[in-house]
Amino acid sequence: MEAPDEQLMLAYAGGDAGAFETLYARHKGPLYRFVLRSVKARGEAEDLFQEIWIRAIEARARYEPKAKFSTWLYTIAHNRLVDHWRTKGLSLVSLDDEGGAVIDPPAGPSAEPDRRAEGRQTVSRLLEAIAALPAAQREAFLLHEEGGLSVAEIAAATATPEETAKSRLRYAVNKLREAIDDD
Amino acid sequence: MIDGDDKLSKRYRDLGSEEPPRALDEAILASARRAVAPRTTQRWAMPVSIAAVLVLAAGVTLRMQQEQPGIETAAPASEYSLPPSSPEPSAAPEKVPEKKLQVAEPFAPPATKSAEVESRRDEQPKTAKPAAKLEASAPMQNAQPLESDSRKEKKAFADAAAPPPAAMPAPPPVAADALRAQRAATQAAPEAAPTRQAAPAAVAREPFAERGSAPNPAPATPPATALAPSPTAGAPAPQLRAKRDASGAVADLAKERSADPLERELERIAKLRREGRHAEADVAIEKFRRENPSYRIPETMWEQVKPR
Numbered sequence: 383m384e385a386p387d388e389q390l391m392l393a394y395a396g397g398d399a400g401a402f403e404t405l406y407a408r409h410k411g412p413l414y415r416f417v418l419r420s421v422k423a424r425g426e427a428e429d430l431f432q433e434i435w436i437r438a439i440e441a442r443a444r445y446e447p448k449a450k451f452s453t454w455l456y457t458i459a460h461n462r463l464v465d466h467w468r469t470k471g472l473s474l475v476s477l478d479d480e481g482g483a484v485i486d487p488p489a490g491p492s493a494e495p496d497r498r499a500e501g502r503q504t505v506s507r508l509l510e511a512i513a514a515l516p517a518a519q520r521e522a523f524l525l526h527e528e529g530g531l532s533v534a535e536i537a538a539a540t541a542t543p544e545e546t547a548k549s550r551l552r553y554a555v556n557k558l559r560e561a562i563d564d565d
Numbered sequence: 566m567i568d569g570d571d572k573l574s575k576r577y578r579d580l581g582s583e584e585p586p587r588a589l590d591e592a593i594l595a596s597a598r599r600a601v602a603p604r605t606t607q608r609w610a611m612p613v614s615i616a617a618v619l620v621l622a623a624g625v626t627l628r629m630q631q632e633q634p635g636i637e638t639a640a641p642a643s644e645y646s647l648p649p650s651s652p653e654p655s656a657a658p659e660k661v662p663e664k665k666l667q668v669a670e671p672f673a674p675p676a677t678k679s680a681e682v683e684s685r686r687d688e689q690p691k692t693a694k695p696a697a698k699l700e701a702s703a704p705m706q707n708a709q710p711l712e713s714d715s716r717k718e719k720k721a722f723a724d725a726a727a728p729p730p731a732a733m734p735a736p737p738p739v740a741a742d743a744l745r746a747q748r749a750a751t752q753a754a755p756e757a758a759p760t761r762q763a764a765p766a767a768v769a770r771e772p773f774a775e776r777g778s779a780p781n782p783a784p785a786t787p788p789a790t791a792l793a794p795s796p797t798a799g800a801p802a803p804q805l806r807a808k809r810d811a812s813g814a815v816a817d818l819a820k821e822r823s824a825d826p827l828e829r830e831l832e833r834i835a836k837l838r839r840e841g842r843h844a845e846a847d848v849a850i851e852k853f854r855r856e857n858p859s860y861r862i863p864e865t866m867w868e869q870v871k872p873r
Contacts, residue, residue: 505579
């Protein structure tokens with residue numbers, strides 16, 4: 383039986399570097415894609431991804447297993463992304479604004495030349511729809527899909543009321559569903 | 566959770582599962598390992614810090630000895646008194662000013678720098694030792710001036726509250742003499758021609774005159790000698806050095822004394838009254854009021870010291 387994330391994080395805080403490797407292996411892919419599809423450039427995404435993990439490493443002594451480890455990790459990711467948006471001139475209000483936080487299509491498989499032709503028809507439409515979402519709705523969707531967070535956990539990670547998190551996720555799903563139903 | 570998102574989730578999974586580059590993985594994992602790895606420097610931190618503190622302390626002590634010889638020994642000598650069985654109980658107070666005079670007024674011509682340093686180091690025990698002897702030589706009946714200031718103050722308050730005792734041991738007038746000497750020195754300093762020599766000499770004697778507490782009413786070190794212009798006007802360097810030495814010792818001794826010498830002076834005058842020495846007390850209170858016109862004497866104290 384695999385050790386739960388929370389136990390691994392506590393073990394790492396106690397000095398067990400191996401526990402962190404297991405945690406990292408579990409969460410690196412989802413977190414990486416969460417960041418990658420939240421920003422427009424792969425280089426930016428890699429920098430942010432690394433900074434999020436470094437913050438988690440530095441905060442290990444303060445970690446308390448009050449909630450799921452993934453909620454704690456994506457809270458760190460959310461805060462780092464908010465900082466990132468601020469440096470881009472986007473306020474927290476505009477993150478929720480329908481028209482204010484649309485970014486360029488994020489880097490994904492379609493950005494790689496060798497896969498661009500192959501995935502263009504099936505993938506680009508959904509990717510463009512995700513990129514067209516307001517940042518707060520996109521974040522809620524990615525937290526749900528990549529992080530596996532529930533509405534309550536999304537609310538906790540983004541420090542918003544549960545109803546707000548729920549409505550953001552619902553708006554995002556409806557828009558994306560419309561986008562793929564058009565295929 | 567969200568109705569109809571199964572299909573959307575499936576389509577989203579089809580987007581691909583990108584992973585971070587391997588180099589990024591290694592960098593993050595290395596950071597994680599470094600964060601919890603025991604630091605080898607911590608093993609040496611404690612011994613190194615202790616050694617650094619010791620070196621620093623030794624350096625500061627050495628520096629203090631070079632800058633102000635006697636400062637580290639003069640203060641403890643005044644703090645602690647030797648056992649009363651110390652030899653030469655009566656001769657010490659008379660010797661002290663002489664040795665201090667040697668320090669304050671060196672007649673030897675200026676020597677080379679290294680010789681000066683050596684001579685200063687030689688002088689150090691000379692100046693510190695008599696101070697210790699001074700404390701030790703004070704017999705029990707003369708122990709009153711050596712009491713700590715807090716005890717003095719307590720006693721003064723007790724004296725103020727209680728009626729004066731019928732008979733009291735004769736108080737040593739040395740403290741007042743010293744105070745007068747100090748004031749005379751400060752007043753006469755601008756007038757004296759070679760002020761550089763006069764001031765240090767007066768300052769050098771003052772602590773010993775005060776602490777000497779000799780029962781002899783005639784002061785062993787009259788202020789006049791301190792104020793007399795020294796014939797060694799052509800040797801300013803040793804004079805300055807002596808001044809620095811003496812002022813260092815005086816600074817320490819002055820710290821030991823209470824913060825308000827005016828109160829002590831008033832206590833002294835009150836004591837003169839209690840002993841029936843009204844003429845001296847009248848002169849002293851007149852002088853006190855002349856020198857400290859803005860000082861408001863407390864009512865209880867005024868009752869004890871007012872002219873009669």
